[in-house]
Amino acid sequence: MYSDLLYHIALTMVPHIGDVHAKELLQHFGSAEKVFAARKSHLDKFPGIGIVRSKSIKTFNAFKRAEEELRFIEKYKITVLTQSDTAYPKHLLNCYDAPSLLYYKGNANLNHDKVVAVIGTRNHTDYGKEMTCKIIEDLAQNSVLVVSGLAYGIDALAHKASLKNKLFTIGVLAHGLDRIYPAANKVLAKEMTANGGLLTDFMSGTKPDKQNFPKRNRIVAGIADATVVIETNINGGSMITAELANNYNKDVFALPGKATDIKSSGCNYLIRSNKAALITSGKDILEFMNWSGVPEKKKATQKELFIELTPHEKTILTIIEEKETASIDEITPGCDFSSSIIAAAILNLELQGIIACLPGKIYKLL
Secondary structure: OHHHHHHHHHHHHOOOOOHHHHHHHHHHHOOHHHHHHOOHHHHHOOOOOHHHHHHHHHOOOOHHHHHHHHHHHHHOOOEEEEOOOOOOOHHHHOOOOOOOEEEEEEOOOOOOOOEEEEEOOOOOOHHHHHHHHHHHHHHHHHOOEEEEOOOOOHHHHHHHHHHHOOOOEEEEOOOOOOOOOOHHHHHHHHHHHHOEEEEEOOOOOOOOOOOHHHHHHHHHHHHOOEEEEOOOOOOOHHHHHHHHHHHOOOEEEEOOOOOOOHHHHHHHHHHHOOOOEEOOOHHHHHHHOOOOOOOOOOOOOOOOOOOOOOHHHHHHHHHHHHHOEEEHHHHHHHOOOOHHHHHHHHHHHHHOOOEEEEOOOEEEEO
16 A cells, blocks of 8 residues: 555656656556566656656665655555545646645645635735635635645634634644644644645645745645735735636736735735735626526526627627537637737627626636
């Protein structure tokens, strides 16, 4: 049982082998043990591996450290998830750079049907605190799983508000499960393991070094259906998470702030650049994601039987009809006109009640 897990842990430790390479190697060879057993000549020719990476695999000799990690996992009853495990977060699995291994301590279902990441600055305002608590309170109406980074500020507020409203909440860490950073959140983290959990792709002994936080952020963005940015300046770490969420084709929401407020400058930018939808409450999120549970009201007037469409609208409508549902990435290649025209045509089709936008920016006929 532990044999391949040992090799899998070891594979994550090999220099120059990242999550993308590990995924490709595991898919090709079938197991981590077989990756290490492969001939160097075979690895040399493997796409994306080459001589340097194959040498790193064949000369790897830190298996004792992997054995130590196994003992740590056993001692503290850590759940280890590989990409082939059914409990591995499916939303995260769809991301090209999904972690090869996840270390998890908790009792929440990582494949919950409604997952929202709530993020923001470490130095929030009273407005940010008030709105975080209000948004979480609204989300509690639909048993949403709340994810954040267990940092000072908005992250900790989101976790605390979730626990107060009896919502499971997951803290994604930029270090191993042998420590909590910041230390001030140790009591909070303990409560979360009984009412949610702690998740990381870092081995025990890993310190919360600066370069680990962007890696942490990709899990926060990837595991959620939607990411909510409460407050952040234009250069804040939350902007990285929002950008990652957009790259993963996830829905992003931002709370607007005053034009002169530096701590809302990032949120205002995301809204202004159409990288996030403006929200003023958690109810806005529930409605946008179609999680409100309230049946859609039937339109008072019947749709016109014959609606005049532009050639651009007809092209887009044909693509959606053929596919039944289509994302913007599936629509764009079939159009020989600019992205701005595509966006305008899609908006007109929505306004005319011909198509609807589903979570994940996927469109369907009404």
